[in-house]
Amino acid sequence: METHRKAPIGRPRGFDTDEALESAVRVFWEQGYEGAGLTDLTTAMGITRTSLYAAFGNKEELFRRALERYTEGPAAYAARALREPTARQVAAAFLNGSVRATTRPGCPTGCLGVQGALAVGEPGRGALIAWRNRGTLSLRDRFRRAVEEGDLPADTDPGSLARYVMTVANGIAVQAAGGATRDELRHVADLVLRSWPPA
Amino acid sequence: METHRKAPIGRPRGFDTDEALESAVRVFWEQGYEGAGLTDLTTAMGITRTSLYAAFGNKEELFRRALERYTEGPAAYAARALREPTARQVAAAFLNGSVRATTRPGCPTGCLGVQGALAVGEPGRGALIAWRNRGTLSLRDRFRRAVEEGDLPADTDPGSLARYVMTVANGIAVQAAGGATRDELRHVADLVLRSWPPA
DNA sequence: CCTTTTCCGTACCGATCGGTGCATAAAGTG
DNA sequence: CACTTTATGCACCGATCGGTACGGAAAAGG
Structure with a gap:
């Protein structure tokens, strides 16, 4: 055999x-x-x-494979962030990771999953939207657990908080694609984390 | 004559x-x-x-004209927001305006200035980046004035704060393009404003 | 050797891309 | 009326788009 x-x-x-x-x-x-x-x-x-x-x-299948590869490579910070011990550390790792990934020297600026999602026509658009929603749902589940563990205020809505963090990360990708520097985006991430949790 | x-x-x-x-x-x-x-x-x-x-x-000139038109039309909330009396109200008007503009029923979702910037090749990319930077600088000037007027803490960096707000707005546009609803994005804007100024 | 199976290089497909040449139509000016 | 100026409709340009047919090259099995 x-x-x-x-x-x-x-x-x-x-x-x-x-x-x-x-x-x-x-x-x-x-x-x-x-x-x-x-x-x-x-x-x-x-x-x-x-x-x-x-x-x-x-081409479309190649793009799908490339997206998988991107997730395991430059975007692996997302999966790593979910394993941080506290919600605040999750958010910090997620945002700082997105800053680093979208402004890595020698690499294209921005995020493949964001650039692509907007540029792609009907064919691959679904795959991109699903990709980003998957990320948001992972964050939501992690924050939900944090609420159960007393790591976040009991009245926190995990879904809204996850969408908030993902929204900032998406914005960081747009900013990076537009030429924002790593230092400038670090300040943005710091501003988010300085008021965590957003009461 | x-x-x-x-x-x-x-x-x-x-x-x-x-x-x-x-x-x-x-x-x-x-x-x-x-x-x-x-x-x-x-x-x-x-x-x-x-x-x-x-x-x-x-095509490129048409796009430039369309971008002007978009700025005066659906994106006019940005210029209006700058005229609000306090920095907090500026941020609120800016973020809520971007939520409304990117999820307007009967209109495409997302923001022309964000979708375009990522999809466009070398030719028009400069125009888009300049467009978004112009917005960030306007916000920075407005926040700088707010610091002088005692409307924001004296140690606030107006540039970072402006970039932060613009980053969230860009993220909102990406989220809207990906199918996020108006209510979901309103929650995101609320989270930002609930902790204002971001100490 | 031969056949079979797979891969590679070339040359090409129809469709679409952004952009034009040209003749005609519709206005003002004499 | 003729003449100029501008706008329109149609047909068309070369280039590029994603995708493929086909024949030869390189490997394994007989």
């Missing part, structure tokens, strides 16, 4: 799928979904159109 | 320039700069390609 283990029949790939996907992330991150042409993508990935379609299906 | 007052020589326009521009605003607002094709625009405006180019120059 292990015969097809390490000897896939036929000619092997001439490129590394992961590396190619990483390059695709950069292109989508910089130019958005519609802004990224097949030529841009194949050039950056170092493969031909044919290879791209054989390996990833089509 | 008044001979060319009401009798422009040559065949007169067969359409109203203002109405056409208003239609263009809707299209850009819904689909972004790159997402709006010439066919979409001319169809909505009820004119032909030739007329569009004769009246507005090209």
Whole structure:
């Protein structure tokens, strides 16, 4: 049963799928979904159109894969933030992480999940909206737990608080895409955290 | 000297320039700069390609005109907010105005100046970034005056505070584009205002 | 060797992109 | 009336869009 283990029949790939996907992330991150042409993508990935379609299906599926990759890579701060011990630390890690991720030197400014969501047409828009809502719901669940643990005032609405934090993070992404510096955005995050919890 | 007052020589326009521009605003607002094709625009405006180019120059200039129009129309809440008597009222009017503008029934969700800024390529991107920076600077000047008037704590940094408010407004636009309701976003604005000034 | 299976490079598809050339229509001016 | 000026309608441009057909190259199994 292990015969097809390490000897896939036929000619092997001439490129590394992961590396190619990483390059695709950069292109989508910089130019958005519609802004990224097949030529841009194949050039950056170092493969031909044919290879791209054989390996990833089509542009939309490639974008979905790139979004997953982005979530596990540059946007991994979000999942990490949820594991902080207190609600305040969750918010701090989330906002500071978003500042760092959207202003990382040598990387495109802004957030792939925000740029993309607005630029994409009907096809992939649903995936982006679902992506962001998933993040908001994760935050809400975490804050709900914090209320139960007495970590937040009992009358706190976890949903509103989660949406508030996510809204600021989205705004940070827009600001970063518009040229705001890391220091400027750090001040923004500080202002949010200075009055936590927002009574 | 008044001979060319009401009798422009040559065949007169067969359409109203203002109405056409208003239609263009809707299209850009819904689909972004790159997402709006010439066919979409001319169809909505009820004119032909030739007329569009004769009246507005090209797509980029049309977008610039549409952005002006948007500023004076749906986004006029921003200029109104600056005239509120206290810094807190300025922030409240600004945030509540952005909530209303980005979730107006019968209009596209989100903000033209935010959707566009992210979707547009190199050509018009500068205009969008300048547009948003102009807004931030106006807020900063207003908050600076508020500090002088004792309306805000003396140690307040007007620039950071302005960027904070603008960041939340940008986030609200992203949230609205992603399907957040007016009530949900009102709660977000309330959370910001409940802890004002952010000590 | 051969066949089979898969991948790669080229050259191409129809559709759409933003933008124009040109003839005609509708106004003012003589 | 002719003449100029401007606007419109139609057809069309080259470029690019996402996507593909096809033939040859490179691997495994016989």
